[in-house]
Amino acid sequence: DARVTQTPRHxxxxxxxEVTMRCQPILGHNTVFWYRQTMMQGLELLxxxxxxxxxxxxxxxxxxxxxxxxxxxLATLKIQPSEPRDSAVYFxxxxxxxxxxxxxxxxxxxx
Amino acid sequence: EDQVTQxxxxxxxxxxxSSSLNCSYTVSGLxxxxxxxxxxxxxxxxxxxxxSAGEEKEKERLKATLTKKESFLHITAPKPEDSAxxxxxxxGIQGAQKLVFGQGTRLTINP
Numbered sequence: 001d002a003r004v005t006q007t008p009r010h011x012x013x014x015x016x017x018e019v020t021m022r023c024q025p026i027l028g029h030n031t032v033f034w035y036r037q038t039m040m041q042g043l044e045l046l047x048x049x050x051x052x053x054x055x056x057x058x059x060x061x062x063x064x065x066x067x068x069x070x071x072x073x074l075a076t077l078k079i080q081p082s083e084p085r086d087s088a089v090y091f092x093x094x095x096x097x098x099x100x101x102x103x104x105x106x107x108x109x110x111x
Numbered sequence: 112e113d114q115v116t117q118x119x120x121x122x123x124x125x126x127x128x129s130s131s132l133n134c135s136y137t138v139s140g141l142x143x144x145x146x147x148x149x150x151x152x153x154x155x156x157x158x159x160x161x162x163s164a165g166e167e168k169e170k171e172r173l174k175a176t177l178t179k180k181e182s183f184l185h186i187t188a189p190k191p192e193d194s195a196x197x198x199x200x201x202x203g204i205q206g207a208q209k210l211v212f213g214q215g216t217r218l219t220i221n222p
């Protein structure tokens with residue numbers, strides 16, 4: 001049963017610290033997405049990659065967020081420095097040309 | 112800019128009481144409309160993709176329909192296990208594979 005995996009599942013950190021979230025997409029999927037979900041804003045697209053190349057990162061605060069895909073089995077989302085307003089659930093999704101399949105998310109709390 | 116509005120925000124039904132959830136959208140050109148189900152603490156789970164007006168898809172007690180302006184998710188004789196948040200998203204022809212999500216409808220089915 002192919003699934004998207006994400007680590008860590010939960011992260012509590014203090015303001016100013018670096019946070020790195022990892023995602024393993026479903027094997028064979030050529031597109032990987034990073035979303036953020038909050039009660040106020042719902043699900044927002046932060047960035048996405050196709051064939052490991054960044055296609056769109058317009059949803060991401062570029063001064064503190066960075067997304068990379070060092071190889072086909074790993075995508076990373078980094079926040080440096082983290083701020084309390086970054087507290088949210090971060091989802092990774094992977095897909096082909098149409099449907100996207102989501103991971104279980106990383107719940108981030110920045111104190 | 113592509114937009115999705117879901118209504119109602121929350122819906123409470125008795126077991127067996129059928130109803131419909133609405134998803135209104137504006138998009139420059141529709142590539143696809145997607146329905147997801149999200150349980151608390153989990154990532155969205157893919158349900159359906161609809162591509163053109165008049166299309167319908169069914170899965171167990173759920174049926175999704177599509178017009179040029181909106182989609183409905185019909186729930187027939189729901190059971191308590193159908194309780195979840197249902198998310199609608201659109202993919203426009205100009206946004207490549209980007210999905211724009213609505214805020215969701217939180218559905219509760221009472222036994």
